[in-house]
Amino acid sequence: MIVTIDGPAGAGKSSIARDVAEELGFAFLDTGAMYRAITFGAMRAGVPLDDVEALVAFATDAELTWNDDRIDLDGQDVSEEIRTPAVTSNIRFVADPSEIRGCLTEQQRRIARGRDIVTEGRDQGTEVFPDADCKIFLTASPEERARRRQLQLAAAGRAVSLDEVLAAQNQRDQEDQLREVGRLRAADDAIVIQTDGMDPDQVKQAVLDAVRSCL
Numbered sequence: 338m339i340v341t342i343d344g345p346a347g348a349g350k351s352s353i354a355r356d357v358a359e360e361l362g363f364a365f366l367d368t369g370a371m372y373r374a375i376t377f378g379a380m381r382a383g384v385p386l387d388d389v390e391a392l393v394a395f396a397t398d399a400e401l402t403w404n405d406d407r408i409d410l411d412g413q414d415v416s417e418e419i420r421t422p423a424v425t426s427n428i429r430f431v432a433d434p435s436e437i438r439g440c441l442t443e444q445q446r447r448i449a450r451g452r453d454i455v456t457e458g459r460d461q462g463t464e465v466f467p468d469a470d471c472k473i474f475l476t477a478s479p480e481e482r483a484r485r486r487q488l489q490l491a492a493a494g495r496a497v498s499l500d501e502v503l504a505a506q507n508q509r510d511q512e513d514q515l516r517e518v519g520r521l522r523a524a525d526d527a528i529v530i531q532t533d534g535m536d537p538d539q540v541k542q543a544v545l546d547a548v549r550s551c552l
């Protein structure tokens with residue numbers, strides 16, 4: 338069974354998808370981590386990010402290994418390094434070109450083959466797994482997502498104003514929604530869960546109910 342969870346940045350997809358997968362005994366795939374790992378690797382290797390051909394070559398040669406909560410790039414664990422603001426602000430160079438998306442789409446399908454899996458990202462229900470058994474679109478208002486993100490950052494010792502978080506988030510939303518291939522949108526047959534005012538437990542329950550309604 339394939340369960341896809343798509344939605345905008347800050348909707349809490351990763352933690353909810355991980356929890357739901359654990360509860361169901363399914364594998365879990367964070368596809369954003371794959372885009373992040375290629376971005377991080379290209380930056381570290383000094384690949385000019387505006388050189389699409391060079392980036393495609395890098396992405397094609399890179400060996401990504403996903404193991405439930407850890408991502409390795411060419412045999413090295415990069416799970417921490419991929420979460421920096423510098424990587425986040427450069428992801429569009431990797432996420433925009435259709436050749437790179439095609440390469441990662443293939444890998445995502447290979448990872449899911451023959452397994453029960455919860456996979457989360459932006460295009461899982463629309464492009465990567467159009468025949469998924471259950472498609473969920475997890476979202477919340479920009480203000481609510483920014484508030485949650487600000488709290489996460491504060492917990493990690495980074496005091497950032499709400500305006501700053503909201504501006505960065507709006508920028509990412511725009512980039513994700515305007516992409517030519519794999520743009521952020523709910524699949525026509527997705528169950529949309531609007532999480533404003535819900536706590537993480539309530540969101541998890543809503544997602545589990547949605548999955549059970551697909552059985």
Ligand code: C5P
Pocket residue numbers: 346368369370372373428429432457458459460461509513519
């Ligand atoms: O989910 P996360 O915020 O880690 O994803 C990082 C970025 O990777 C997203 O903002 C988006 O631009 C890109 N992405 C994508 N397609 C996916 C997952 C992530 O384009 N399936």
